[in-house]
Amino acid sequence: MGKLIRFLLMLALAAALLAGGLYLYAQPQQTLDLNYSDLSIKNKLADMIASRKLEVELTEPEVNNLLKKALAKQSSVRGEVEVTGARFTLNGSEWIADVNLLYQKRWQIGAELMFAVSWQEPYVTVVHTGTRIRQAGIPSEWFRLKPLQVPLNDYMPKLAGVKSIDFLEHGVRLKLGIMLH
Incomplete structure (x- = not known):
C-alpha cells in the first residue's frame, strides 16, 4: 500500500x-498590444504626384496598423482564446505575426502565426495557415483564426481605388485607378 x-x-x-x-x-517572450494608428493615404499623395505614378507604397508599420485594427475586431477565438497583442512581419505574400494570447482569461501564451495573403478586390485577405509556440507546431484544430479582411478602398480618396497590389518584402505597393461610380 x-x-x-x-x-x-x-x-x-x-x-x-x-x-x-x-x-x-x-x-510570451515580449509584451505586445493591439493598439494601432489609422492609416492616412493623404500624406502619401504628394509623393504620388511628384513621382507621376498612381502608386502608393505602404510600409511594414503601416500595414501592421491595418492588420492590428482588423485583428482587434475579432480578437476572440472560440470564446476561450483571446488575442491580446500582435506584431506583423511582412515577407512578400507570406506574413508572420508574433502574438500574445490569453487562454481562458487566465493563462498568457506567446505564439507565432503564419498567414497567406492575397488581393481579392476590394479586400486584402489574410488567411491563418499555421501556429507555433516557440518551435512547437500547434494543430490547426486547436487554434485557427478567421481570415482577416482589410478594405483598402476605405482609405483612398473618393475618386481613387485600388486596382492591384504588389506584396513586397517589407511593404505593400498599391496601384491605384480612377473609380467612377
Missing part, C-alpha cells in the same frame, strides 16, 4: 512539474 501511495505522489509531482514546465515554455 505504501508503494502505491508513493507511486501516486511521484506521478502527481511529475505531472505538476510537466504542467509548470509547459506553462513557462508557452509564456
Whole structure:
C-alpha cells in the first residue's frame, strides 16, 4: 500500500512539474498590444504626384496598423482564446505575426502565426495557415483564426481605388485607378 501511495505522489509531482514546465515554455517572450494608428493615404499623395505614378507604397508599420485594427475586431477565438497583442512581419505574400494570447482569461501564451495573403478586390485577405509556440507546431484544430479582411478602398480618396497590389518584402505597393461610380 505504501508503494502505491508513493507511486501516486511521484506521478502527481511529475505531472505538476510537466504542467509548470509547459506553462513557462508557452509564456510570451515580449509584451505586445493591439493598439494601432489609422492609416492616412493623404500624406502619401504628394509623393504620388511628384513621382507621376498612381502608386502608393505602404510600409511594414503601416500595414501592421491595418492588420492590428482588423485583428482587434475579432480578437476572440472560440470564446476561450483571446488575442491580446500582435506584431506583423511582412515577407512578400507570406506574413508572420508574433502574438500574445490569453487562454481562458487566465493563462498568457506567446505564439507565432503564419498567414497567406492575397488581393481579392476590394479586400486584402489574410488567411491563418499555421501556429507555433516557440518551435512547437500547434494543430490547426486547436487554434485557427478567421481570415482577416482589410478594405483598402476605405482609405483612398473618393475618386481613387485600388486596382492591384504588389506584396513586397517589407511593404505593400498599391496601384491605384480612377473609380467612377
